[in-house]
Structures are given as structure tokens and as C-alpha cells.
Amino acid sequence: MTLSTNTTTMENDGELREEQVSKGLSNLGLSATGLQHTYLCLSVPGRDLKNVSILCNYIHLQKLELPHNKIKDLSCVSHMPHLIILDASYNQLTDFFGFQAPKNLKEVNFSHNQMSVMKDLSEYSSLTKLILDHNSFSAIRGLEKCERLSHLSLAHNSISRIRGLDHLPLRELCLSGNAIQKIENLQALRKLQVLDLSCNRIQSLSGLHTLYLMGTVNLQSNLISEINEASHLHDLKLLRDLNLLKNPVQEKDDYRLAVIFLLQHLTLLDQQTVTAEEKVSSVNKYDPPLEVIAARDHMTNLLYQLMQPQIIFDSTLPSLDTPYPMLVLTGPQACGKRELAHKLCQEFSEYFAYGACHTTRGPYYGEEDGLDYHFVTEDEFQTMIQTGKFVQTLQYGGHWYGLSRESIERVAREGLACCVHMELEGVYSLKNSYFEPRYVLLIPTAVENYVCCLKARGYYSNAQMETAVSRIDSYAKINREKPGFFDNVISCDDRNEAYMTLKQLVKEYLGVEDPGGDPSSITPDNTSSNSTGELLAADTVNADLTDSYSKNYQNKIQARMTPQRTQAEMASNRREKLIREALNGKSPGAYADLFQRSGPTAPSSLASHSRPTAGPMRPVDLGGPELDELSSSEESRASSGLSMRSSAGVRSAESPTRESDVGSRLNIEPLDISLLGQERDSKGRMDSRLTPDAPRLGSERISPTLPSSPGRPGANTKPVLPPIPSGRKTNDSGSKL
Numbered sequence: 001m002t003l004s005t006n007t008t009t010m011e012n013d014g015e016l017r018e019e020q021v022s023k024g025l026s027n028l029g030l031s032a033t034g035l036q037h038t039y040l041c042l043s044v045p046g047r048d049l050k051n052v053s054i055l056c057n058y059i060h061l062q063k064l065e066l067p068h069n070k071i072k073d074l075s076c077v078s079h080m081p082h083l084i085i086l087d088a089s090y091n092q093l094t095d096f097f098g099f100q101a102p103k104n105l106k107e108v109n110f111s112h113n114q115m116s117v118m119k120d121l122s123e124y125s126s127l128t129k130l131i132l133d134h135n136s137f138s139a140i141r142g143l144e145k146c147e148r149l150s151h152l153s154l155a156h157n158s159i160s161r162i163r164g165l166d167h168l169p170l171r172e173l174c175l176s177g178n179a180i181q182k183i184e185n186l187q188a189l190r191k192l193q194v195l196d197l198s199c200n201r202i203q204s205l206s207g208l209h210t211l212y213l214m215g216t217v218n219l220q221s222n223l224i225s226e227i228n229e230a231s232h233l234h235d236l237k238l239l240r241d242l243n244l245l246k247n248p249v250q251e252k253d254d255y256r257l258a259v260i261f262l263l264q265h266l267t268l269l270d271q272q273t274v275t276a277e278e279k280v281s282s283v284n285k286y287d288p289p290l291e292v293i294a295a296r297d298h299m300t301n302l303l304y305q306l307m308q309p310q311i312i313f314d315s316t317l318p319s320l321d322t323p324y325p326m327l328v329l330t331g332p333q334a335c336g337k338r339e340l341a342h343k344l345c346q347e348f349s350e351y352f353a354y355g356a357c358h359t360t361r362g363p364y365y366g367e368e369d370g371l372d373y374h375f376v377t378e379d380e381f382q383t384m385i386q387t388g389k390f391v392q393t394l395q396y397g398g399h400w401y402g403l404s405r406e407s408i409e410r411v412a413r414e415g416l417a418c419c420v421h422m423e424l425e426g427v428y429s430l431k432n433s434y435f436e437p438r439y440v441l442l443i444p445t446a447v448e449n450y451v452c453c454l455k456a457r458g459y460y461s462n463a464q465m466e467t468a469v470s471r472i473d474s475y476a477k478i479n480r481e482k483p484g485f486f487d488n489v490i491s492c493d494d495r496n497e498a499y500m501t502l503k504q505l506v507k508e509y510l511g512v513e514d515p516g517g518d519p520s521s522i523t524p525d526n527t528s529s530n531s532t533g534e535l536l537a538a539d540t541v542n543a544d545l546t547d548s549y550s551k552n553y554q555n556k557i558q559a560r561m562t563p564q565r566t567q568a569e570m571a572s573n574r575r576e577k578l579i580r581e582a583l584n585g586k587s588p589g590a591y592a593d594l595f596q597r598s599g600p601t602a603p604s605s606l607a608s609h610s611r612p613t614a615g616p617m618r619p620v621d622l623g624g625p626e627l628d629e630l631s632s633s634e635e636s637r638a639s640s641g642l643s644m645r646s647s648a649g650v651r652s653a654e655s656p657t658r659e660s661d662v663g664s665r666l667n668i669e670p671l672d673i674s675l676l677g678q679e680r681d682s683k684g685r686m687d688s689r690l691t692p693d694a695p696r697l698g699s700e701r702i703s704p705t706l707p708s709s710p711g712r713p714g715a716n717t718k719p720v721l722p723p724i725p726s727g728r729k730t731n732d733s734g735s736k737l
């Protein structure tokens, strides 16, 4: 602190007198660091002084404060070799540093004077702070050698270009109120922390992206009109305070949220604190996490569904307590999910049928409406959303995709499990629903092969391909970080191998032998019937799926499907007839036991012990409530579980052969995908074929009694894997084989 003179008498000629000096003198001072220093200070503010030549005699002054006077000449400073701080603001100085350099001069304030030209300050190498506001400078120059200058202010001058500051160790720079149109030549100011460029004519924020220590940027009252300009500041991780007030960009819709999204480290925007709520809202709006996308999608579809007139018993689908078996193949676009789903449904037609989604994209070559997708217009799709037809939807690659309730029901009415394919968001969305599918992730591990597949299709732009490739990581990350999210993971680098693995997996789920017998025994271009009487396309297994698109994939599929569909239809009709009869009490037959007991809610392969081979069948012990405890809900289940029962994985108690099969199958356990994720990490590639025998870590075992998604409705009451239908086979007379 300095002591100011209280002198009341002042000579009219504006000359500083001895007695004023003596009153204004003080030898107390505090250094900027707060350490006590003894400065020899003179402070004579606001006395209309014009002539301070008397100060030539005060050669020991270290701090001189002469603000708010009318001084035009400061040459006396040349006689103060020890001067450290000089404040000559609000005077009439025209000469910039019009004195010989005091060797240790550190801080100078010449603001509110009449200077117009900066001169070379090479001799002032000790300068740390220079305030030159409200002068008439039109260019910055002469500072090159000021190697300690950390604070420079040239506000309210006539500067139109930023230059002459290269490599200065500036921490604060103020160029407010000039005529600057462009942020330039600041790249080398690596230590800059505070920048004030307010009240200029700046339109773009480019030119700041390398200033990594920047914490505060004031751009109030400029001409910034695009929100995207904020992305130039994206890499400035220490930026906390940004002021864009009075810029045209403020008029943009959602300006604040958008800027907060782009600059998530901000704590102050336009002089207002950025709240945590704003940060969350901005992320949810501009880059919603998959969970949020899925939650919104689920909410939308559920709400629209609930808004429709409800029809009791119009659905064969289960309720919250009775999961309907579905198989969901997921993975990045063009990884072959759809082909594998078709193939699987074809070969396991007694168990699965393909659930075709709706899409607004046009059919690719060879695709058929109703078989691959239901191709609909944008309007039709939106109408379907608003009439509550969808279980989930997704906008992907500019098109809508949606799985309709009817697509699933159509399959459920046949007594079959529905097999669908979808992207990750769809999986998240389904996990919100009352469906409890098994999710099999098909993931490319050889990226080059995958890119080749994408290119081979010839449908996708480079950007689309890049997106698809980048999503591989999303799938891998989730698999790694959320053990149990996918029930199984299969590498799809080789489609044939992938199919064999998938098939093996499904057989384990179902607990069946190969429905097609030994595939290697099937010769191309023939069909044969296997032990169960199913017709199999001859090249089902051996077909080279990798280039199936180019080989008119559709024709092949159709050729294979036609006889089988007939077969499947016959089987379905038989099942439906039997179920109806059973419900009417006419014929207990093959389905009677389905309505008398509670079916297991996870594949028997997960059970830890075998069941008795005869007598009333008990559910596999999954660590859940005992059969007796469940019996109270059985009647209601029986009335609602029309197709669910037939597809609930209940095995026949009357089939010892199958029971013994079950016993031998009890060793088969679900693949340990958490381990697989780790393997992929450590090896860079997953094993292309994942077998149930794959090694696993005991601690990472998936417990069948664990809820698959904690917090999900019903998750605490259901096992992780819902049942796949037992695929009860019937001969023509309807009795079990």
C-alpha cells in the first residue's frame, strides 16, 4: 500500500513542489507477491500536475504514481534507475516510454494517454506488466525482447491486426475494444491463460486451438454467428469461462446447451454458472448415450402403444412374468447378421422363424418385401410409431428401422421363437421391454476383412463405412465392460465358421442334435431329409455366405425357403391345433403337461443337476423359488401362455431319450463372454470359433439366477436367459417322437 498526499494547496501552474513531494513520499510498500518490501514510493494522483521535473532529484524512487494529472513529459524517470513500478495513467503523454530505461522497470501503466506509436522496448527486458489502454495505437510492435512480459493490455486502441506478440510469455492479453476481425498469430503464446478480445469484429474462433492453458476467453460484443465456432475451443481442456454475450450466435436455438455440449469443461458461460443439469441435458440432447436413446425409444413406443384402444387377450405374447423366447443377433452393419438369421431360421424351422423388421430404406438388389424387411415409406413408418405398432425403433444411416409387435406375434402364434437382427441401440431398447431375448453378438475381429465386406456390397458411402467400422469398438467395449450384456459372442470374420458356431450354440440352447444331420454329408444342389423328417437345403451349411449378395442371395434363400416354409407351416398348424384342443380340454395330448407345471426359465444346460427320468417333471433348479411356490401363478399363466408354453423350453417327461440327453447336456454351459472380451483385448483377435468348452474364469461365470439387467422391470424375478422352445417335434399324427 502506498501513502497518498493530502495536500490541498496546489500551485496553478501545475508544477510539482517540494512540499507535495515530501507529503507524497512513503517508504512503505508491498510487493505484488505480498512480501514486505521497502519501496521508496511517491504518489501524487489527481493534482492537475503538468511539470514533474523536480523528480529528477529523487533518484532512489522505486514506485512512482502520478495518475490523473496533465503530465506531457516524463523524462524525469530517466533519473530513477531503481524504478520498478510506474503509473502515469490518465495523463497527456504522447511519447511512448519517453525516458531512458530504468534497468528494473517491471510494471508500467500508460493507459488513458495520447500515445499513438509503440517503439522498440528491447531495453526493457524486465517488464512484466504493460497497460496501454485507451491510447491511439494502431499496431503492436517493439515488444519482441520483452522476455518477461506476462500481462499486456492494449484495450480501446485502433489495432486491427494481432501481431508482434510471438513467443512472449504472456499469461493475460487484453485487446478489447479494437478493430480486430480475425484471431491470428496467437499460436505461439503457449502460456496464455486469459484472453479478452471483447468489442471487436471477430467472426470466427479459429486461431485459439493451440492455447492449451487458456482458462478465460472474453469475446463479448463480436460478430460470431455460428455455434460450431465453439468447436475451435474444444481442445482447450482448461477453459472454464467463456463470454459470448452480444454476439449474433445468441439468437440460435438452443445456443447455450449446444455450446455447453461442445465445451464440457466450462463452468461459466456468458457470466452465468454452468449447472450440472445443463451439462447432462446437453449431452442427452446432442450425444445421448445408448441407454438414453433406448429409454426414449422405449418410452415413445410404449406410450403410443398404451394410447391405443387395448384389446384383452389379443396377444399371444407374454406378460412381465413370462418371457417370450427371442434370439437377437446383433453387431455392426453388414457383419452378416441377417444372412445368418435367415439361415438359422431355415435350418431350425421347428424352433425359430425370422422376425422381419420394418424399414424406410429402399430394398437392395435381391431383397424382398416381407422377407428381409417390410419396406415402408417414411409416412407409413411414422404412422406405425404413432399407432403403437413398434416394440423398438432406430434411426440408422438416415433411415428408420423398427421391430413391430406384429412381426413377433406372427412368429409367436406359430409357437416358434422369433429370431431378429439389430444394431446395438435396438438391443438396449429391447432390454427395456418385457422381452428377454438372448443376445448373440457377431463381431468382426479382422477389420480389413470387414471393410472388404462393406465395400463388396457396394451400397455404402465412405462415411457410412467409417461409421460401421467405428461401431465395432462400441460393441467390443460394451462386451468388455458389461459382462453378461451379450449372452454370447461370435467372431464373424468367416461367415461359414460363424454360422457353425451359432448353430452349435443354438443346439446347446435347444438341447437338440443337429437337425440337419452331419452337414458335411450333404452334397450341393441336393436336399435331404434328416432324422426328424425336416427338409434341409443341400447347401445350407456349405454355402459361401461372404459373397452371397453378389450371387443373388435372395434367390438362394427363396429356393431354400420354399419347401421348408410349407413344412414349417404344417408343423405350426399342427401345434396350434393341439394347443387349442388342449386349452378346450379336448385332448391333453402332447401339450397337456405344459399347462400343468411351471416351465424352467433358463435353458436346462444351465442347471447344476439332472432331473429324474420319469414322473412329473420338475423345473430345473435355478436357485429360484421351488415349484410349489410357483404353482399359485400357474393357472393364470396357463390362460395367458398360449404360445409361450409351447416355446418355454419345457421338455417332455414322457421322453426318456430326451431326458437322458438332457442329463448329458448338463455339462454344457453358456459361453463366458466376459472372458472372451478379455481374450480379444489381450490377443487383439478373438478366437474365431467359440465353443462351450472355452476356458473361463470361475469368478466371471454368469449365474443363471442373476438378473440380466439389474433394475429392469422383473429383472429380480427372472433368470438371465429366457428359454428357447424345446422344439417339441411331432409326427403327422401329432404325438411326440
Ligand SMILES: Nc1ncnc2c1ncn2[C@@H]1O[C@H](COP(=O)(O)OP(=O)(O)OP(=O)(O)O)[C@@H](O)[C@H]1O
Pocket: 331, 332, 333, 334, 335, 336, 337, 338, 339, 357, 358, 392, 393, 394, 396, 401, 402, 403, 421, 422, 423, 424, 425, 426, 427
Ligand atoms: N429394428 C431394428 N432396430 C435396430 N437395428 C436394426 C433394426 N432392423 C435392422 N437393424 C440394423 O440396421 C443396420 C442397417 O441395416 P441394413 O439392412 O442396411 O444392414 P444389413 O445388411 O441387414 O446388415 P447385416 O448384414 O449385418 O445384417 C443393420 O445392422 C441391421 O441389423
